[in-house]
Amino acid sequence: MIHAPYQAQRDDLRDGDADPIGARILTRCALAVALILAAVRATMLEGAREAPLQPLDPVPPGAASTLILDLLCCIPAALVLMRRFIDSSFKLHGSWVFGIWSIFASLALLSSVWSSDRWLTLVSSPQLMSLGLLGWAVFQSVRRWDQVRVVAGWCIGLLLIFVAQGVLWRHMDWPTTVENFDRMRADFFMQRGWEAGSYAAERFEAKLRAGEIMGFSASPNTFGAAVVMLALIAVGVAIERFRRRDEGGLAGLALVPVAFVIYLLVYVQSKAAWFAITGGLVVLIAAAFLARFLADRHRLFFTVGLIVVLLGITSVLGVGLSRDGLPEDSLNFRWRYWTGAWHVWSSAPITGVGWAGFADHYLEHRLPVAAEEIRDPHNALIRSATELGMVGLGLLCAWMLLLAWRLTKPAMPTDLSSDPAPSDSGSSITSSGEGSFESKSSPITPLLWIGALYIPAIIFASIDLSAPAAYVVSESVERVLFGLLMMLGMAATVLRSTKLIRIDARPCPTILAALIVSVGVFLVQSQIDMALFETGPLAILMVIIAAALGLRAAGESGRDEPLSVPTRTTGPATRRLSSGVVAFASVGLIGWLAYVILLVIPTWNEQRKTHAADLLAASQRWSEAARMYEEAYRASSYPNHEIALRAAASWSEIPGRLPDALAWAERATENQPRSIAGWLARARLTMLSTRSIPQEAIDHFARAIELNPQDIQLRIEFAQVLETAGRFELAAGQISAALDTNEAYDPTEAERLSEAQLSALQRRLVSLQLKADSLPQAPS
Numbered sequence: 001m002i003h004a005p006y007q008a009q010r011d012d013l014r015d016g017d018a019d020p021i022g023a024r025i026l027t028r029c030a031l032a033v034a035l036i037l038a039a040v041r042a043t044m045l046e047g048a049r050e051a052p053l054q055p056l057d058p059v060p061p062g063a064a065s066t067l068i069l070d071l072l073c074c075i076p077a078a079l080v081l082m083r084r085f086i087d088s089s090f091k092l093h094g095s096w097v098f099g100i101w102s103i104f105a106s107l108a109l110l111s112s113v114w115s116s117d118r119w120l121t122l123v124s125s126p127q128l129m130s131l132g133l134l135g136w137a138v139f140q141s142v143r144r145w146d147q148v149r150v151v152a153g154w155c156i157g158l159l160l161i162f163v164a165q166g167v168l169w170r171h172m173d174w175p176t177t178v179e180n181f182d183r184m185r186a187d188f189f190m191q192r193g194w195e196a197g198s199y200a201a202e203r204f205e206a207k208l209r210a211g212e213i214m215g216f217s218a219s220p221n222t223f224g225a226a227v228v229m230l231a232l233i234a235v236g237v238a239i240e241r242f243r244r245r246d247e248g249g250l251a252g253l254a255l256v257p258v259a260f261v262i263y264l265l266v267y268v269q270s271k272a273a274w275f276a277i278t279g280g281l282v283v284l285i286a287a288a289f290l291a292r293f294l295a296d297r298h299r300l301f302f303t304v305g306l307i308v309v310l311l312g313i314t315s316v317l318g319v320g321l322s323r324d325g326l327p328e329d330s331l332n333f334r335w336r337y338w339t340g341a342w343h344v345w346s347s348a349p350i351t352g353v354g355w356a357g358f359a360d361h362y363l364e365h366r367l368p369v370a371a372e373e374i375r376d377p378h379n380a381l382i383r384s385a386t387e388l389g390m391v392g393l394g395l396l397c398a399w400m401l402l403l404a405w406r407l408t409k410p411a412m413p414t415d416l417s418s419d420p421a422p423s424d425s426g427s428s429i430t431s432s433g434e435g436s437f438e439s440k441s442s443p444i445t446p447l448l449w450i451g452a453l454y455i456p457a458i459i460f461a462s463i464d465l466s467a468p469a470a471y472v473v474s475e476s477v478e479r480v481l482f483g484l485l486m487m488l489g490m491a492a493t494v495l496r497s498t499k500l501i502r503i504d505a506r507p508c509p510t511i512l513a514a515l516i517v518s519v520g521v522f523l524v525q526s527q528i529d530m531a532l533f534e535t536g537p538l539a540i541l542m543v544i545i546a547a548a549l550g551l552r553a554a555g556e557s558g559r560d561e562p563l564s565v566p567t568r569t570t571g572p573a574t575r576r577l578s579s580g581v582v583a584f585a586s587v588g589l590i591g592w593l594a595y596v597i598l599l600v601i602p603t604w605n606e607q608r609k610t611h612a613a614d615l616l617a618a619s620q621r622w623s624e625a626a627r628m629y630e631e632a633y634r635a636s637s638y639p640n641h642e643i644a645l646r647a648a649a650s651w652s653e654i655p656g657r658l659p660d661a662l663a664w665a666e667r668a669t670e671n672q673p674r675s676i677a678g679w680l681a682r683a684r685l686t687m688l689s690t691r692s693i694p695q696e697a698i699d700h701f702a703r704a705i706e707l708n709p710q711d712i713q714l715r716i717e718f719a720q721v722l723e724t725a726g727r728f729e730l731a732a733g734q735i736s737a738a739l740d741t742n743e744a745y746d747p748t749e750a751e752r753l754s755e756a757q758l759s760a761l762q763r764r765l766v767s768l769q770l771k772a773d774s775l776p777q778a779p780s
Contacts, residue, residue, distance in 0.1 A: 052646065
């Protein structure tokens with residue numbers, strides 16, 4: 001029996017000329033553009049906020065770059081809608097997988113109404129919607145086996161890039177970085193606002209000297225999760241070629257990056273990644289060789305799998321609650337994060353604290369034993385619950401459950417006997433079909449163009465072209481290498497053989513199984529790492545999900561409504577179909593333009609002015625810097641409290657302008673009432689402006705302590721202020737609380753006070769208690 005998607009492909013080849021001229025090029029372009037944009041986002045580190053620039057620092061991609069990429073990610077969806085508008089025979093697939101995700105993304109954007117840091121929510125939540133749209137476009141564009149191979153080749157190309165980046169970092173960039181750090185250690189800490197010996201400084205130095213490979217992610221664990229996901233697909237490609245008895249060189253080529261994955265994981269230093277790749281390989285081999293057996297018992301195995309997941313969650317909770325922690329150190333750290341997150345959720349159980357707002361609330365609730373000031377709870381479900389409440393948690397659970405059902409549902413045969421491709425003797429298919437990359441003259445050329453266009457895209461997106469020429473050239477050469485590796489990975493995956501240079505259109509169920517298994521492993525790993533909602537890995541995940549779902553949807557429609565039959569309707573029916581597409585596209589266009597006008601342009605202006613102000617401040621041109629910061633603050637669609645704090649810092653350097661500095665610090669806390677740095681700035685500036693310690697300054701310090709009660713250094717500073725103000729009893733209370741927090745730390749914790757510091761604090765506590773006892777007691 002011929003596979004349903006391939007039957008649709010054969011019929012489409014026979015009747016493809018009935019389509020409007022050029023219509024199919026739109027979905028081909030949609031898939032190509034989607035792969036290029038997803039590759040760009042997967043191979044750069046995006047960040048909403050960055051440290052102040054120094055004169056020779058290149059400008060990193062910031063919030064404006066992220067928002068512009070969000071805009072560009074809408075282009076593939078627009079091309080798909082355009083195809084539907086001009087070609088009534090092209091039917092859009094429906095799937096609640098993308099519908100639920102769009103509701104989840106909309107809720108994240110809506111949470112800016114109640115978020116404590118509205119600016120951060122506004123610039124980070126659109127990524128969810130844009131990547132969901134990008135996935136939807138891939139879902140509509142991938143309808144054939146050859147396109148699934150293209151996506152798999154794209155994944156192997158990314159894996160090669162990840163391997164190259166890791167090797168370059170470990171053997172070239174890392175030694176140079178350590179050498180520069182040793183030479184400019186004090187300046188390095190000063191530029192980032194860290195004090196030598198502080199927790200942040202020591203933790204950064206320890207990670208730097210360990211040589212951890214973080215790739216294009218904010219965490220080595222996240223990078224490890226993405227590497228495992230791509231490596232499983234490479235193994236699936238290799239198994240498919242071995243089962244097909246393809247050329248040994250092509251089969252072995254798919255395994256080359258997998259060998260380097262072991263090297264990467266050694267320096268990523270993620271235990272979860274080792275367990276993930278081991279378990280993923282076991283599941284992949286079972287799916288590849290027991291496909292029919294599993295498909296015939298899909299409901300049973302799905303139910304068993306769901307029960308196992310629920311039992312696993314229950315067991316973790318049971319062990320954690322009974323032992324007040326988990327057995328392994330890294331898991332125990334996460335248990336402490338999750339315990340603090342429970343209290344964050346309790347503060348707003350229905351709506352959550354707002355997207356990207358976990359870090360602002362976690363410090364108030366973290367356990368004394370949990371020293372690290374994390375920004376993510378290292379669990380996708382817990383993050384959804386804390387930031388979007390029970391509504392967000394319910395949506396994400398529904399999305400995962402529906403996704404698991406749709407991906408594992410037996411939608412097509414698993415028989416490998418059919419070989420629809422022509423023999424290697426030279427005959428070829430002469431029509432390209434639905435969104436195919438094949439062409440009569442140069443079958444491989446469109447694929448190479450994906451890698452070629454990726455090069456300028458990643459250069460413009462991730463490199464500051466105004467930086468010194470040496471930096472631009474070296475970084476550009478590295479990106480060119482990445483583009484060549486992308487071409488190599490795609491070509492090695494999609495070619496039928498070295499004798500027949502064209503895209504392989506044979507069914508590849510093992511590759512499809514690898515896509516599905518990689519998604520499952522990644523989602524499981526995202527429950528102990530902050531992998532799911534980081535932009536790069538999420539872009540890769542959405543493409544893989546969409547490709548697998550798209551082929552399955554084509555298979556189902558191929559049985560019910562073959563894609564080969566171009567149903568040409570005329571009159572009112574066609575107009576109704578077109579009107580719906582036009583209405584949907586019009587709403588999208590209005591939202592797109594509003595997004596540009598209300599968010600992208602103001603954020604771009606804000607970022608440009610902020611960078612200029614940073615350079616003025618680095619040159620100690622304080623007055624000009626302060627005024628430029630003020631302009632940047634007013635340029636934003638919603639005020640950014642960090643810019644207000646930089647303005648306050650600049651004004652404080654100018655004699656006689658402390659009132660202006662204090663006003664801007666107050667503005668920072670008005671916009672972000674949970675800004676610890678804002679309350680501390682207000683307290684310190686109040687003392688400087690009054691040359692005393694008024695109650696107002698003490699109240700500001702107390703508010704900062706309330707927001708971060710486990711910060712030892714902050715309590716010590718507050719104790720000094722209270723002692724100077726003659727509030728000895730309160731000062732003793734702060735020292736006592738600092739000692740209690742230190743006692744709760746793990747004995748190996750880097751932030752734990754040294755013996756000398758501990759002895760000094762204990763002596764100070766005794767002194768404060770004696771001073772408090774010597775004061776006359778107020779009458780009762």
